Amino acid sequence: MSGQERVQLPAGFRASGVTAGLKASGTPDLALVVNDGPDHHAGAVFTTNRVEAAPVTWSRQVVADGRVDAVVLNSGGANACTGTQGFLDTHRTAEHVAEVLGVSAGDVVVCSTGLIGELLPMDRIISGVDAAAAALSIEGHEAAAVAIKTTDTVHKVARHAGAGWSVSGMAKGAGMLAPALATMLVVLTTDAVVDQTDLDAALRAATDVSFDRIDSDACMSTNDTVAVLASGASGVAVDRGALTEALTAVCTDLARQLIADAEGAAHDIAIEVAGAASVDDALEVARAVARNNLFKCAIFGNDPNWGRVLAAVGTTRAAFDPAALDVTMNGVQVCRSGGVGEDRTLVDLTSREVHVRVDLHAGPESATVWTNDLTHDYVHENSAYST
Amino acid sequence: MSGQERVQLPAGFRASGVTAGLKASGTPDLALVVNDGPDHHAGAVFTTNRVEAAPVTWSRQVVADGRVDAVVLNSGGANACTGTQGFLDTHRTAEHVAEVLGVSAGDVVVCSTGLIGELLPMDRIISGVDAAAAALSIEGHEAAAVAIKTTDTVHKVARHAGAGWSVSGMAKGAGMLAPALATMLVVLTTDAVVDQTDLDAALRAATDVSFDRIDSDACMSTNDTVAVLASGASGVAVDRGALTEALTAVCTDLARQLIADAEGAAHDIAIEVAGAASVDDALEVARAVARNNLFKCAIFGNDPNWGRVLAAVGTTRAAFDPAALDVTMNGVQVCRSGGVGEDRTLVDLTSREVHVRVDLHAGPESATVWTNDLTHDYVHENSAYST
Numbered sequence: 001m002s003g004q005e006r007v008q009l010p011a012g013f014r015a016s017g018v019t020a021g022l023k024a025s026g027t028p029d030l031a032l033v034v035n036d037g038p039d040h041h042a043g044a045v046f047t048t049n050r051v052e053a054a055p056v057t058w059s060r061q062v063v064a065d066g067r068v069d070a071v072v073l074n075s076g077g078a079n080a081c082t083g084t085q086g087f088l089d090t091h092r093t094a095e096h097v098a099e100v101l102g103v104s105a106g107d108v109v110v111c112s113t114g115l116i117g118e119l120l121p122m123d124r125i126i127s128g129v130d131a132a133a134a135a136l137s138i139e140g141h142e143a144a145a146v147a148i149k150t151t152d153t154v155h156k157v158a159r160h161a162g163a164g165w166s167v168s169g170m171a172k173g174a175g176m177l178a179p180a181l182a183t184m185l186v187v188l189t190t191d192a193v194v195d196q197t198d199l200d201a202a203l204r205a206a207t208d209v210s211f212d213r214i215d216s217d218a219c220m221s222t223n224d225t226v227a228v229l230a231s232g233a234s235g236v237a238v239d240r241g242a243l244t245e246a247l248t249a250v251c252t253d254l255a256r257q258l259i260a261d262a263e264g265a266a267h268d269i270a271i272e273v274a275g276a277a278s279v280d281d282a283l284e285v286a287r288a289v290a291r292n293n294l295f296k297c298a299i300f301g302n303d304p305n306w307g308r309v310l311a312a313v314g315t316t317r318a319a320f321d322p323a324a325l326d327v328t329m330n331g332v333q334v335c336r337s338g339g340v341g342e343d344r345t346l347v348d349l350t351s352r353e354v355h356v357r358v359d360l361h362a363g364p365e366s367a368t369v370w371t372n373d374l375t376h377d378y379v380h381e382n383s384a385y386s387t
Numbered sequence: 388m389s390g391q392e393r394v395q396l397p398a399g400f401r402a403s404g405v406t407a408g409l410k411a412s413g414t415p416d417l418a419l420v421v422n423d424g425p426d427h428h429a430g431a432v433f434t435t436n437r438v439e440a441a442p443v444t445w446s447r448q449v450v451a452d453g454r455v456d457a458v459v460l461n462s463g464g465a466n467a468c469t470g471t472q473g474f475l476d477t478h479r480t481a482e483h484v485a486e487v488l489g490v491s492a493g494d495v496v497v498c499s500t501g502l503i504g505e506l507l508p509m510d511r512i513i514s515g516v517d518a519a520a521a522a523l524s525i526e527g528h529e530a531a532a533v534a535i536k537t538t539d540t541v542h543k544v545a546r547h548a549g550a551g552w553s554v555s556g557m558a559k560g561a562g563m564l565a566p567a568l569a570t571m572l573v574v575l576t577t578d579a580v581v582d583q584t585d586l587d588a589a590l591r592a593a594t595d596v597s598f599d600r601i602d603s604d605a606c607m608s609t610n611d612t613v614a615v616l617a618s619g620a621s622g623v624a625v626d627r628g629a630l631t632e633a634l635t636a637v638c639t640d641l642a643r644q645l646i647a648d649a650e651g652a653a654h655d656i657a658i659e660v661a662g663a664a665s666v667d668d669a670l671e672v673a674r675a676v677a678r679n680n681l682f683k684c685a686i687f688g689n690d691p692n693w694g695r696v697l698a699a700v701g702t703t704r705a706a707f708d709p710a711a712l713d714v715t716m717n718g719v720q721v722c723r724s725g726g727v728g729e730d731r732t733l734v735d736l737t738s739r740e741v742h743v744r745v746d747l748h749a750g751p752e753s754a755t756v757w758t759n760d761l762t763h764d765y766v767h768e769n770s771a772y773s774t
Contacts, residue, residue: 049698050701052701078694080694081725081727082727117726218680222694222698292606293605293680297766297769301769303771307504310504314437334504335468338468339469340469344504379765382680382681383761384690
């Protein structure tokens with residue numbers, strides 16, 4: 001399942017994407033996703049950044065009761081660090097969506113992405129909501145996915161089909177819930193008949209092993225949101241296990257797409273840590289490697305500099321003996337027992353996908369974190385973003 | 388005090404720097420610093436990386452008894468992740484220095500810097516030690532400082548003069564003890580008559596507010612070492628307070644020189660955090676900003692993107708109210724009370740030195756961490772290091 005093929009909405013949903021005029025590029029920048037029911041179950045997870053954007057503060061309240069009727073998303077402005085006026089603007093956006101759709105503002109999730117520290121042009125948001133409402137369609141999933149793009153080069157969608165029910169998803173950005181490169185926004189929709197508690201638990205389980213295990217540049221956004229909406233329109237009851245499996249499949253697919261489209265990246269790097277005493281240890285080590293700028297530069301240069309992997313592993317509190325560490329890069333064991341292994345010149349790093357395996361020899365657990373290399377294009381894109 | 392002027396050794400010391408043939412460039416790569424006494428007091432601090440190089444493991448033992456007669460340093464190879472053979476090589480280096488100088492190997496500190504994961508060419512080390520011993524001179528401080536350079540574009544020395552006594556220092560690298568960009572090696576020498584316990588305490592106090600407060604790229608080295616040697620040759624007794632002041636002055640000067648010469652950097656950035664409930668809070672916030680790649684790219688682009696500062700602050704556990712945060716960049720308060728402040732276009736970031744001030748409005752404490760921007764040259768230098 002990839003962004004190349006069209007992904008339709010599950011039964012019970014309509015969506016749209018329009019050009020509200022928020023982005024200087026003149027490309028689509030406002031999306032609407034509406035759940036027509038019969039169920040309106042929902043759940044969401046948000047950034048853990050304490051400096052959170054107004055739409056995050058608003059949407060936390062909206063999802064608290066487990067009901068969501070619509071999600072409105074805009075690119076072209078994050079509405080973060082915008083004070084009281086920013087929150088009033090989010091509130092007004094939700095009120096207007098509610099009015100146009102005939103629902104309650106308290107059931108409208110708002111997501112924004114773009115530059116921090118600037119107020120949104122509310123006249124354009126309001127007219128954009130009107131246009132988006134008029135454009136709502138059961139065919140609208142792709143258009144909505146396109147409208148939430150910022151620096152994304154492609155829109156990201158994914159789908160998992162069950163027997164008579166399905167889950168669809170759209171995503172923008174590249175990173176993870178905490179941290180994240182730019183803002184990650186995800187809307188998941190399903191027509192399964194589910195218990196709201198199961199939906200929330202399944203979402204948390206799915207994001208824990210997907211979006212929480214990608215780490216493009218260790219920077220945590222103020223706006224990250226992953227929302228799931230369930231319409232029940234398929235009439236097929238689905239239990240927590242099957243739902244978790246489906247959401248995990250869609251989230252993993254979208255997470256992989258985010259890494260593949262990360263700003264300026266030239267390599268997608270899987271850091272697999274095996275032989276860990278615990279999954280937490282494996283994740284701590286994998287993240288330490290994933291966030292090491294020297295390692296990330298080396299991969300950009302197709303340089304199998306395994307010493308930088310060990311130096312990163314050494315900064316963690318995970319259980320291991322430095323003299324027992326093994327590192328394998330694209331199948332070549334360049335480091336054995338903490339020292340020199342096979343000839344590093346045997347490693348071919350020219351492919352987009354790179355696999356680094358660290359064996360801690362300290363237990364039975366493992367985990368994989370995906371990251372990107374650090375490139376000239378990353379520096380270029382991020383040194384010229386707001387100017 | 389800067390690297391431009393010549394810094395001499397305090398009384399009681401000799402030093403040298405020679406070309407042992409370790410570096411392909413053919414530039415000096417082996418240095419020796421000898422304490423001729425009458426005192427041989429010493430102290431040292433090392434990287435906290437659990438994957439530590441053989442010379443660090445060795446030197447920890449050497450300084451444990453508070454006596455050091457000589458320090459031998461090589462560039463052109465870190466001797467890290469080199470297993471048992473690497474440790475034997477460090478031991479053999481110390482033994483040879485001891486033999487040539489007529490001291491005990493257990494009083495010889497060894498420091499190495501360069502690529503991780505390769506064994507040192509011991510024949511060249513041994514003949515280099517012979518040459519360095521033959522070249523020892525009371526005029527040798529500058530030559531030794533030059534021989535420990537790796538990617539440094541200039542050698543770094545500093546001096547603080549007391550009444551009848553002094554402290555001199557040499558440094559290579561750019562970063563901090565934990566973490567560090569490449570390896571940081573520092574040798575401090577003083578002819579003051581000091582108590583060994585005072586010397587150790589003064590060193591820890593000095594590095595705590597100097598090398599521990601620079602953070603070029605958040606990467607911790609396997610080899611970082613800061614050693615101090617006291618000869619007592621001035622005959623002037625100095626108490627802990629005056630010694631701490633002198634060591635702090637020299638370490639702060641050297642730390643600032645390291646940041647100014649960090650790999651590929653275009654800006655030196657002081658992150659001052661004020662209004663903190665504790666110094667630890669101030670440091671946590673300052674480090675979070677200093678390590679944020681998006682912020683560092685923005686400064687490279689002369690872009691006063693204060694939203695990235697707030698997003699970094701929001702990842703910390705420090706005490707603050709997001710709605711009370713102020714951010715000033717080069718004198719312009721671009722963020723006031725967590726929202727938009729003065730016009731960001733008023734900020735001029737074209738100077739090498741940039742000052743970012745974050746006021747947490749949560750207490751009376753403050754701290755400053757120095758870092759660098761993230762540039763094309765950083766990516767270039769670090770993507771082509773070992774190949």
